[in-house]
Amino acid sequence: MKPPTPSSTANFPVQGALRPDCPQCFALCCTAFGFARSADFAIDKPPATPCPNLAADFSCTIHDRLRPRGFPGCTVFDCFGAGQAVSQRLFGGISWRDNPDSAAGMFTAFKVLRQLHEMLWLLGQAAARAYGPDTAGDAYSLAAAVRKVADSGLEDLLAADVESLHRQVGETLRVVSEEVRAGYFSAAYGDAGSSSLHPRIRLEPGADLAGADLRGLVLCGADLRGACLIGADVRGADLTATDLLGADLRDARLDGADLAGALFLTPPQVGAARGSGSTRLPEGLARPGHWAASVPEDAPTGPRKRLDRRDC
Incomplete structure (x- = not known):
């Protein structure tokens, strides 16, 4: 076709x-x-x-x-x-x-x-x-x-x-x-979806990542649809090609995070999260008015660790 x-x-x-x-x-x-x-x-x-x-x-x-x-x-x-x-x-x-x-x-x-x-x-x-x-x-x-x-x-x-x-x-x-x-090496998460972060942290659909420390990580290609990210610290992380369909982002910290290429992000998800002027959003999604205008002093400035074995 x-x-x-x-x-x-x-x-x-x-x-x-x-x-x-x-x-x-x-x-x-x-x-x-x-x-x-x-x-x-x-x-x-x-x-x-x-x-x-x-x-x-x-x-x-x-x-x-x-x-x-x-x-x-x-x-x-x-x-x-x-x-x-x-x-x-x-x-x-x-x-x-x-x-x-x-x-x-x-x-x-x-x-x-x-x-x-x-x-x-x-x-x-x-x-x-x-x-x-x-x-x-x-x-x-x-x-x-x-x-x-x-x-x-x-x-x-x-x-x-x-x-x-x-x-x-x-x-x-x-x-x-x-x-x-498919263009990202998500297989590095392991057959069971576990990551190198911690054996209890799993990057998979429906994952419980409430309060998880994901600062500065490259999450490219991860499937986090339906995942619970309530209060997660995602500052400075790269979420290019990360599937966020239905993910719960309430109070997730997104300062400095790159979501410009994230998949299936919606206005309610963005509005429920905590971001700032440094958060990159997909085209067509407006920055919520309650977000901070500037980057908090303790926000990471870039990725610190990759979860895959090759560049995104």
């Missing part, structure tokens, strides 16, 4: 079209989802109910103080543009307050469409990073199928087999990941 021509991919979603436009949304992220009191949220809130901090005009009354008030989870959420699409396209700009009967359908549609838009975000990365034309073509074709569902009417959207699309997208991302990472 030849890679799609520009004319055949004119409707392929770019990341700019998958960004939230909060003024055009009826605060669906503040209503549709529930959350439990935790380090991310200061209170309990059941789903399908408005947050007590929600104003009459759908703005947040503590938007500029969310973190100090105990709501860091709100600051990292990203709907990938689903909020405005549901509010304006599917419900004609009529809010759930003006038409309470629409609330249940609106909230359900938001949850479904957000999943579809996140798939499109990831497929966009897959198509851009795929080495082979067949793989890139598969990503484009699948994105077109997902986009068709995402652009459908309310009834068809709610009846969509999202789980099937999830599986197909997951398989495509896996193929692209293997294709990209």
